[in-house]
Amino acid sequence: MTLPDSARVEPEQAEPTTVDELAPLYRQMLAIRRMEEAAAKAYSQGKIGGFLHLIIGQEAVCVGSIATLKPEDYVVATYREHGHAYAKGIAARPIMAELYGKKTGLVKGLGGSMHLFDKATNFLGGHGIVGGHVPLAAGAAFASKYRGDGRVTVCYFGDGAATIGGFAEGLALAALWKLPIVLICENNQYSMGTPLYRSLAVEDVSLRALAHGMARDRFDGDDVIRVKRRIAEAVERARTTGEPSLVEIVTYRFRGHSMSDPGLYRTKDEVEEWRRRDPLNRARERLIEVGITAAALDALEADVKAEIEDAVRFAEESPAADAYLPYVTKGAQ
């Protein structure tokens, strides 16, 4: 079948790489995939409630881009953020426990799937209002400029955010004030159930950068090394010149918008075509091409399996969330 316009990016060769570079990235992608598969299973068993938005199929985007950052750099994400949290250095245990609503969860069971936060790794959240977090990310970048601390902020959002005011205003101010930020549009083709061609007159989101004199890039997210190379350019620009960039990475989510969405608005052929470009499989094949030993690959995969099983066990066995926080002001009783 023919891919929609939004998916058309110039075909590119896989980037040259080595086992040493690719193996840790593959390991992260695999852990995210397995963590989300485990979460989906727990959700279907009623152990995880509310909304659960899985990133399965898009792992190369968060893993490849966060690999370019220093620990002190900020990451701001949407409600589809388990992968970004993990890639930023948060362990699977507190993430999984948070999804379970447990006391040991990353935010003590008070945030849930959509609101992971971790001050220690400079992970500034998990935000649930589409596009509303783009100005927040610009604010973190504003603080870096105010202080001259050299940090870079990376902000993720979906193609669906391109139509909302928060995105437009965050983009405009980041450009006007030359904030050290990389705005990454994870174009997964759908805003919930609406395909891009029904929500944007011009489907190339990165073109919005031109109106603001901002650097832009757009490429296919099937190769984690390509994501890393291209985002590194934008991060370097932010770090050395303080200039923002808008980067659109074309990708695909294999599942519905959330666990409650079977994704019936898509054809089986379409999903199959994208599955053939699965960035996880590509990374694995590539790893073999560049010479990983079978034994090393097996060990890596076993290690991930054990890590996720441990995280699930930890979440299962943890005590329930036990208290909400006092509100900051005591309102009328």
Added chain:
Amino acid sequence: MAVISYREALNQAMREEMERDQDVFVMGEEVGHYNGAYKVTQGLLQRFSERRVVDTPIAEMGFAGIGVGAAMVGLRPIVEFMTWNFSLVAIDQIVNSAAKMFQMSGGQFNIPIVFRGPSGPAVQVGSQHSQALESWYAHVPGLAVALPSTAYDAKGLLKTAIRDDNPVVFMEGETLYGTTGEVPEAEYLIPFGQGDIKRAGADITLVAWSRMVHVCLDAAKVLADDGIDCEVVDPRTLRPLDVPIIVDSVRKTGRCVIAEVGWPSAGFGAEIAYQVQRHCLDALDAPVERVCSDDVPMPYAKNLEDEVQPQVADVVAAVRRALYLDA
């Protein structure tokens, strides 16, 4: 003690706090080169430079969100809305981001931000620029809501707001900027949740905030001529609300009138009326009265604008009803 304007008191509060703490900065439309649409930020740009007095384009959601993001990583922004009417396009950032971040992040991220600007009806500026929105923000847990009625309160409350580690909605009376009052030279802070008796009296309690404090004080003067002694209680912050100061006053007087410039339906006065009946039922000699604006968007014509808003005569009438002096 120096007598200065409400506007100057706010300006002093910001200047002093910016001098005290390098992380405090001001951001908003026309706050710098224009010296503030209402001149509250006058002179701050000259003193602190463009780094700390940041003029923004017309993008309330954008710069309110930038303030929240900057606060997440430790700065202490003062975000000025040219008027609170325009905060409605930024309300997602105030309610969904600023107010919730502390709880939602498991207590990891405080948001030390002040959203401030003129609020309440002004004079003949029409429906979209003339409204009181404090009930909206007072509804939201995670926010503090302050509404100073005097120059003294304005300075003391704003300094508290800037030092608070949590988001504060700071609503200045648009028609109060030119009013004057005594403000000490020495530094002082007014804690949130601590109301003030603006006039002591024995016969009836009037609860009011912001400009309505002055309307009630004028009504008290009129009523004093008839031998009626009003106590005027100004809670100063609606969230947190100083319930004890209201309860103590009503238990003393046995009667209560709540005067607010907001609309009656779901107005904050209803919450105060609930508190009064809950805590003072045995002491009440009459039903609690409320005085509000009429339940309509603000008309432009001066006579209709006056008719819609609570006036001294409306407060006087409510007091007389509560004293069973009129049928």
